[in-house]
Amino acid sequence: MPDTLLFAMEAALNGLTAGVMYALVALGFVLIFKASGIFNFAQGVMALFAALTLVGFQSGQIPFSHLINAILGTRLHHFGWNMPTLLAIPATVAVMILLAIVIERFVLKHLVNQEPIILFMATIGLAYLLEGFGDIMWGAEVKALDVGLPKGMSDTVDELTFNWFGYGFFIDRLELWAAGIAAVLVASLTIFSQYTKQGRALRAVADDHQAALSVGISLRYIWVLTWSIAGIVALVAGIMWGSKSGVQFSLSLIALKALPVLILGGFTSIPGAIVGGLIIGVGEKLFDFFMNPIIGGATENWFAYMLALVFLLFRPQGLFGEKIIERV
Amino acid sequence: MLYREAGDFKTSYVADSQTFPIRFDRYGYYFILGFAFLVMPLIINDYWANSIVVPFLIYAIAALGLNILIGYCGQLSLGTGGFMAVGAYASYKLMTAFPDFNIVFVIITAGLITAAVGVLFGLPSLRIKGFYLAVATLAAQFFLIWLFTRTAWFYNYSPTGMISAPTREVFGVPVTGPRASAVSMYMICLCFLVVTAWLARNLTRGTIGRQWMAIRDMDIAAEIIGVNPLMAKLTAFAASSFLVGISGALLFTVYLGAAEAGEAFGIDKSFLVLFMVIIGGLGSIFGAFAGAFFLIVGPVLLKLLLVNGLGWPTDLAAHLEIMIIGALILVFLILEPHGIAALWRTIKEKLRLWPFPY
Numbered sequence: 001m002p003d004t005l006l007f008a009m010e011a012a013l014n015g016l017t018a019g020v021m022y023a024l025v026a027l028g029f030v031l032i033f034k035a036s037g038i039f040n041f042a043q044g045v046m047a048l049f050a051a052l053t054l055v056g057f058q059s060g061q062i063p064f065s066h067l068i069n070a071i072l073g074t075r076l077h078h079f080g081w082n083m084p085t086l087l088a089i090p091a092t093v094a095v096m097i098l099l100a101i102v103i104e105r106f107v108l109k110h111l112v113n114q115e116p117i118i119l120f121m122a123t124i125g126l127a128y129l130l131e132g133f134g135d136i137m138w139g140a141e142v143k144a145l146d147v148g149l150p151k152g153m154s155d156t157v158d159e160l161t162f163n164w165f166g167y168g169f170f171i172d173r174l175e176l177w178a179a180g181i182a183a184v185l186v187a188s189l190t191i192f193s194q195y196t197k198q199g200r201a202l203r204a205v206a207d208d209h210q211a212a213l214s215v216g217i218s219l220r221y222i223w224v225l226t227w228s229i230a231g232i233v234a235l236v237a238g239i240m241w242g243s244k245s246g247v248q249f250s251l252s253l254i255a256l257k258a259l260p261v262l263i264l265g266g267f268t269s270i271p272g273a274i275v276g277g278l279i280i281g282v283g284e285k286l287f288d289f290f291m292n293p294i295i296g297g298a299t300e301n302w303f304a305y306m307l308a309l310v311f312l313l314f315r316p317q318g319l320f321g322e323k324i325i326e327r328v
Numbered sequence: 329m330l331y332r333e334a335g336d337f338k339t340s341y342v343a344d345s346q347t348f349p350i351r352f353d354r355y356g357y358y359f360i361l362g363f364a365f366l367v368m369p370l371i372i373n374d375y376w377a378n379s380i381v382v383p384f385l386i387y388a389i390a391a392l393g394l395n396i397l398i399g400y401c402g403q404l405s406l407g408t409g410g411f412m413a414v415g416a417y418a419s420y421k422l423m424t425a426f427p428d429f430n431i432v433f434v435i436i437t438a439g440l441i442t443a444a445v446g447v448l449f450g451l452p453s454l455r456i457k458g459f460y461l462a463v464a465t466l467a468a469q470f471f472l473i474w475l476f477t478r479t480a481w482f483y484n485y486s487p488t489g490m491i492s493a494p495t496r497e498v499f500g501v502p503v504t505g506p507r508a509s510a511v512s513m514y515m516i517c518l519c520f521l522v523v524t525a526w527l528a529r530n531l532t533r534g535t536i537g538r539q540w541m542a543i544r545d546m547d548i549a550a551e552i553i554g555v556n557p558l559m560a561k562l563t564a565f566a567a568s569s570f571l572v573g574i575s576g577a578l579l580f581t582v583y584l585g586a587a588e589a590g591e592a593f594g595i596d597k598s599f600l601v602l603f604m605v606i607i608g609g610l611g612s613i614f615g616a617f618a619g620a621f622f623l624i625v626g627p628v629l630l631k632l633l634l635v636n637g638l639g640w641p642t643d644l645a646a647h648l649e650i651m652i653i654g655a656l657i658l659v660f661l662i663l664e665p666h667g668i669a670a671l672w673r674t675i676k677e678k679l680r681l682w683p684f685p686y
Binding site for chain 2: 039107114117118120121122126128129130131132135136140262267301305309316
């Protein structure tokens with residue numbers, strides 16, 4: 001088999017695993033959009049905030065220590081203990097749920113019945129607020145996140161592909177784990193929304209707010225629920241991206257990467273988010289692989305958007321989105 | 329007491345449809361214009377020009393441009409930073425390729441080039457709208473910045489990848505480059521702002537502005553009553569990008585002097601201008617000014633207070649600033665979705681009846 005083809009296959013495989021990571025972020029968007037019609041720009045910052053909180057809990061940082069030091073002139077930084085990961089993750093989940101309650105109570109409640117565009121801009125404001133808040137609470141320096149997931153080259157894949165093709169593929173074990181965890185997450189979300197009472201209520205709200213209200217579903221409860229779930233998805237995405245490249249500001253930019261994924265898959269479809277993520281991941285890596293010698297590198301910055309843009313011209317509602325019907 | 333329309337009789341349609349129908353408003357406007365052109369050049373110094381006045385004038389132009397697109401035509405754009413970069417790089421290429429070409433025309437031509445690019449990226453708006461369009465404009469943002477950092481022709485193959493503005497003169501006074509004084513920088517930005525504001529105001533209250541607003545309020549209904557959506561949307565993109573391009577060109581040539589696409593025109597610029605438009609008030613010329621003023625002066629004041637006043641470390645102050653801006657956006661959207669402009673309108677309504685409200 002020619003080498004180029006093998007390299008391309010390796011790039012595509014890496015793209016698949018990267019795509020899973022995009023899909024994880026996109027999933028959070030889709031959940032909130034389906035349940036409340038809000039396009040949540042803050043999803044990426046939520047992932048950053050969740051990862052920051054997790055690291056903070058793990059290493060026993062004192063929240064707001066910089067602020068306290070600046071005001072009182074003290075030199076606080078750590079409690080001096082390390083919280084085990086198994087305890088830190090539930091604690092972070094609790095923080096994300098608290099965050100969802102606060103957001104619903106102070107922001108969403110007051111914006112009921114506003115135009116979607118106003119809500120969208122509110123989430124941009126929320127993203128800024130949360131970004132500044134996270135930095136003040138935990139400090140802005142780059143932190144390493146280790147929750148015990150394996151890292152480095154996967155020997156199994158390497159051996160397997162070496163036996164098949166005579167060339168070992170390089171796949172990060174972390175990304176294989178991410179794919180597995182994403183699969184579990186999607187499966188449990190699907191089961192939740194299909195077979196539990198709350199899940200059905202969630203789908204009812206997504207279908208029609210007013211009809212859901214009229215049969216006695218509490219909109220506010222459902223919103224808190226959705227934002228909590230989105231917070232947990234953000235935590236998972238934050239853990240994955242954080243262990244891969246450290247917890248830092250650029251983590252919040254993955255939200256921007258998730259946008260073309262949503263465009264491809266459609267804003268309202270969970271399978272769409274997965275398929276869209278995979279297409280973007282593979283497309284991006286392959287485009288960079290083939291075009292790098294011709295037009296230079298770093299095409300990842302825009303390729304996904306351009307793909308989405310071209311795609312939109314032919315299918316404005318995305319791959320799996322509902323057909324847009326307009327009436328006057 | 330002074331703020332009355334009683335006794336101010338209008339005898340023609342022209343008088344009735346003027347921008348400032350109340351005499352007091354009109355005089356206030358003349359006073360501000362006179363102050364800006366006659367008094368400010370005498371009292372301005374380098375610190376005020378560089379920290380507040382010149383950035384305010386430049387961002388006010390960008391906010392006017394974005395307000396046309398979002399506030400009047402209802403097309404959400406997140407590509408402002410990219411379009412500002414087009415203006416900056418176009419002006420750079422024109423300045424270096426034609427050294428004798430007057431800087432004023434260079435900036436206007438840069439605006440026209442940006443308008444053409446804006447129309448190109450506005451084309452998808454005919455098929456897609458809302459969030460989908462916002463993502464499409466994000467494509468413009470990332471693609472344009474990538475193009476300018478990767479293609480050496482745009483920065484004349486300079487080894488650093490930076491573009492820097494050579495000295496250019498208007499009536500013998502240098503306005504760009506290191507020799508430009510605070511007064512000349514201020515005056516050229518002010519002239520551009522006054523002209524573009526006049527242009528924006530008259531575009532938005534004429535036929536074309538009404539078409540934009542019809543498209544914004546309900547595009548299908550607008551199409552049925554005979555508004556051509558193709559023309560309306562593309563002209564909105566062109567007019568908006570023209571102003572944004574001028575602002576980008578001014579930002580680079582007059583204010584920054586040297587720039588690098590990713591640094592100076594990143595996505596944060598898009599959001600900054602978007603916030604100006606939201607806080608100032610969607611669909612209002614005054615709002616663009618108010619929003620730009622608020623978001624330029626606010627951080628400077630906050631920094632003065634926290635860093636110089638309380639002695640906090642700068643990074644902490646910067647984080648608090650981000651947080652406060654985010655919180656302000658939320659507060660404005662919840663309490664007054666139409667921004668400072670609507671607040672101002674309410675104050676004026678109250679003033680008319682003051683001090684004897686019925």
